[in-house]
Amino acid sequence: MGLEGLVHRQAVLGSYNTQRLLTFLEELKDILLDRQHHPGPEHPIYVIIWDNVRFHRTNQIREWFTTNRTHYLRGVNNNLQPWGTAEGRKKFGLKPANPTEEGLASLHSVLLRKQPYLWRAALLYYTVYHASSMSFSRLFSHIARFVRDPDVRWEYCLRAKRGQTDTSQPGCFSKDQVYLDGILRILRHRRAIDFKMLTSLGKVSYEDVERLRHLAVLPRTRIPHFMRDQERYLQHLDHIVAVNEVDDSALQHLLP
Numbered sequence: 289m290g291l292e293g294l295v296h297r298q299a300v301l302g303s304y305n306t307q308r309l310l311t312f313l314e315e316l317k318d319i320l321l322d323r324q325h326h327p328g329p330e331h332p333i334y335v336i337i338w339d340n341v342r343f344h345r346t347n348q349i350r351e352w353f354t355t356n357r358t359h360y361l362r363g364v365n366n367n368l369q370p371w372g373t374a375e376g377r378k379k380f381g382l383k384p385a386n387p388t389e390e391g392l393a394s395l396h397s398v399l400l401r402k403q404p405y406l407w408r409a410a411l412l413y414y415t416v417y418h419a420s421s422m423s424f425s426r427l428f429s430h431i432a433r434f435v436r437d438p439d440v441r442w443e444y445c446l447r448a449k450r451g452q453t454d455t456s457q458p459g460c461f462s463k464d465q466v467y468l469d470g471i472l473r474i475l476r477h478r479r480a481i482d483f484k485m486l487t488s489l490g491k492v493s494y495e496d497v498e499r500l501r502h503l504a505v506l507p508r509t510r511i512p513h514f515m516r517d518q519e520r521y522l523q524h525l526d527h528i529v530a531v532n533e534v535d536d537s538a539l540q541h542l543l544p
Contacts, residue, residue: 320334406471424445448461489504
């Protein structure tokens with residue numbers, strides 16, 4: 289609910305669970321972002337109030353809020369910059385921000401965990417890849433080896449097949465591959481990226497940081513608390529690389 293009335297609702301048969309709640313939160317986020325037609329320095333703040341049911345406190349739900357805090361801060365900072373509008377982005381010739389945006393948010397969702405596995409981003413990429421050559425039902429059976437819960441598996445297939453008019457045919461919606469793509473690009477160049485500046489510049493690609501830094505409006509920009517000590521932050525990224533057995537030489541070969 290908002291001051292203007294009902295914002296979003298999602299009724300289901302049966303009980304809610306973690307995956308259904310995540311789907312609802314993603315849909316709600318998209319609706320609220322679409323309403324911001326005239327962004328400005330006074331970025332809206334949204335408050336979610338709910339009860340203490342157990343799945344409200346799962347790691348996946350906590351990670352969703354951590355991820356979207358990254359989006360929020362970069363959005364606030366972006367609104368302060370001369371490239372904060374579509375016209376501004378075109379004027380400065382900015383590269384697509386999505387791989388950096390989603391890759392950074394995905395890394396932050398596991399950054400402080402002892403075992404920061406990147407399985408979700410990998411599974412999203414994998415599911416989309418196979419959706420391009422499989423029907424919905426075949427895809428649903430195919431990823432059962434990784435996802436036992438049929439409700440969760442259904443959501444993964446739905447994400448990969450959304451927008452298809454006939455899901456019995458091969459075809460996919462490829463956006464979900466951006467998470468792993470962004471993660472690998474950031475990890476590949478982590479030693480060269482100024483992460484504090486990247487966040488302060490707003491919704492820009494890491495590739496645009498050096499040419500934009502002298503044009504940035506830095507007063508009132510904000511960065512996450514875990515990024516204030518960049519040496520410690522890089523240690524977290526190194527830990528992610530090690531835990532996921534991502535070899536730096538392999539990254540260099542994959543992304544020259």
